[in-house]
Amino acid sequence: MYAMQYEITLPAAYDMDVVRTRVARVGHLLDDWPGLGFKAYLTRERGVHGSPVNQYAPFYLWNTVEGMNSFLWGGGFQGLSDDFGRPSIRQWTGLAYEEGGAAGAPARIAVRERRRVPEGAALGEVAGEAVREAGRLAARDGAVCAAAAVDTGRWELVLFSLWARDERPGTDGEVFQVLHLSAPERARLPRGRQW
Structure with a gap:
């Protein structure tokens, strides 16, 4: 499992x-993309849920590298680059994934928490705690799913969760509105744990 996200920060008056119109027009194009676990089409709006910025920031969980590469190099990503310019893409290796009790409900918001892996930390313990934390998030009321992943280039953990509610679920991290969820695989x- 591989996680991927890019952020396009837009002007304050954007x-x-x-x-929203763009996602309504093209969001369905990934509804059957091979190798894609899901793509959450996410936005943050300045002043909503404490966001300081307007941002378009889709988050992906991939089942296969082939699916991800097909998207990046085979034309799926080109449309976004043509419309907004080519953003840097963050990638994380998956540590854990869990479905939540609200797995069948539409995702309304997403929460992303990023944190540094402390220097000198026992890596197995850090990864194990991230796995347990993804499980705890998925077990909370209103959780659609939760994932944990790590970027070993930056030694950064990401905890990502989708929620079937409109209000912040009482977790740490940045809150995004889900405009569409493509979830072919x-x-x-x-x-559970990915190793």
Whole structure:
């Protein structure tokens, strides 16, 4: 499992309806993309849920490298680059994935928490705690799913969760609105610890 996200920060006065209209027009194009667990089409709006910025920031969980590479190099990503310029893409190796009790409900918001892996920390313990934390998030009321992943280039953990509610679920991290969820292979994402 591989996680991927890019962030396109937009001007403070940007009309976010432009992004909503774009997602409504093209979001379905990944609804059957091979190798894609899910893509959450995410936005943050300045002043909503404490966001200091307007941002379009889709988050992906991939089942296969081939699916991810097909998206990046085979044309899927080109449309976004043509419309907004080519953003840097963050990638994380998956540590854990869990479905939540609200797995069948539509995702309304997402929460992403990033944290540094402390220098000198026992890596197995850090990864094990991230796995347990993903499980705890998925077990909370209203959770659609939760994942934990790590970027070993930056030694950064990411905890990502989708929620079937409109309000912040009482977790740390940045809150995003989910505009659309393409989930062709979500049922095939491996559950639990990824090693």
